[in-house]
Amino acid sequence: MEFRQLNTFIRVAQLKSFSRAAESLGYSQSAVTVQIQQLEESLHTRLFDRMGKRVMLTVPGTQFLEHAYNVLNEVNKARLFMSDTRELRGQLHIGTIESLCFFRLPALLRLYWEKHPRVAVRVTTGEPEMLIEQMESGELDMIYILDEPQYNNNWHKLSEQREKVVFVASSSLSAELQAIPGLTVEHLLDKPFYLTERNANYRRVLDRFLASRKIILPPLLECSNTSFIIRMLENNQGVSLLPWYAVEQSVKQGRLSLVNVPDFHAALYLQIFSHKEKWRTREMDEFVRLVERLSS
Numbered sequence: 001m002e003f004r005q006l007n008t009f010i011r012v013a014q015l016k017s018f019s020r021a022a023e024s025l026g027y028s029q030s031a032v033t034v035q036i037q038q039l040e041e042s043l044h045t046r047l048f049d050r051m052g053k054r055v056m057l058t059v060p061g062t063q064f065l066e067h068a069y070n071v072l073n074e075v076n077k078a079r080l081f082m083s084d085t086r087e088l089r090g091q092l093h094i095g096t097i098e099s100l101c102f103f104r105l106p107a108l109l110r111l112y113w114e115k116h117p118r119v120a121v122r123v124t125t126g127e128p129e130m131l132i133e134q135m136e137s138g139e140l141d142m143i144y145i146l147d148e149p150q151y152n153n154n155w156h157k158l159s160e161q162r163e164k165v166v167f168v169a170s171s172s173l174s175a176e177l178q179a180i181p182g183l184t185v186e187h188l189l190d191k192p193f194y195l196t197e198r199n200a201n202y203r204r205v206l207d208r209f210l211a212s213r214k215i216i217l218p219p220l221l222e223c224s225n226t227s228f229i230i231r232m233l234e235n236n237q238g239v240s241l242l243p244w245y246a247v248e249q250s251v252k253q254g255r256l257s258l259v260n261v262p263d264f265h266a267a268l269y270l271q272i273f274s275h276k277e278k279w280r281t282r283e284m285d286e287f288v289r290l291v292e293r294l295s296s
Helices: 003-015 018-025 029-043 059-082 098-103 105-115 128-136 171-178 201-212 226-235 244-252 282-295
Strands: 048-051 054-057 091-096 120-125 142-147 155-169 239-243 267-275
Touching: 003 018, 003 029, 003 059, 018 029, 054 059, 091 128, 091 282, 098 105, 098 120, 098 142, 098 226, 098 244, 105 120, 105 282, 128 142, 128 267, 142 201, 142 282, 155 171, 155 244, 155 282, 201 239, 201 267, 226 239, 226 244, 239 244, 267 282
Parallel strands: 091 120, 091 142
Antiparallel strands: 048 054, 142 267, 155 239, 155 267
């Protein structure tokens, strides 16, 4: 049994395809087939069922996959220990959502480069579903997302922090709303709403709450760009539901105000993941450390 065979086995299990695994690893398809055959011979069992173009793990293959992940993880720990004294000068490819890229990453990367100026960072933005797919295919080192708690046996959760989701409006509109005795979400509904697109993470929080009360809210504006929504709120009499990190500066500077609605409480979670197969580099661990430092 060889280390490269384990690596190839895991990639085939992830992608459910010999050809796609070969492409991602830079091997020929025949080389991948030979490696899997050799691994199966050494283990005296069949790891995959091949039905036409479909590849599926057998029961022994599913059991062996967890052991293969553990072996790779231990090897990566050993590599990390041996390189622990070297200056960070590798690469880091982060996948994140647009709002985190705009409101959190600039300060994070400034601090990161102050300490580790030789690290080359690449950032890819997208919806959580797309970023998860890219992490699982090995395109991203790690993903930094805001969502409901996510769990998967194939991922390492490197960080999780609660983030409140709040109603915000211009200061004048907020004062008007806060003067309403017994303010509820229903009191907000006759105001213009500027919301992220349907099925976006913090939009889902509001839609579920309204659905529980059998309310449908047609927003005046839907937009995937959180910074544009904030600009609209600052210059127009509207309301939105946004994560605190996105509106914190606008609130502190008086351009927006919170609308405290006693019957509504919501939160999502800032989460960082890497794939179990991914070697946890010092560059990745340092990014996680700084995220948690700035959030504490």
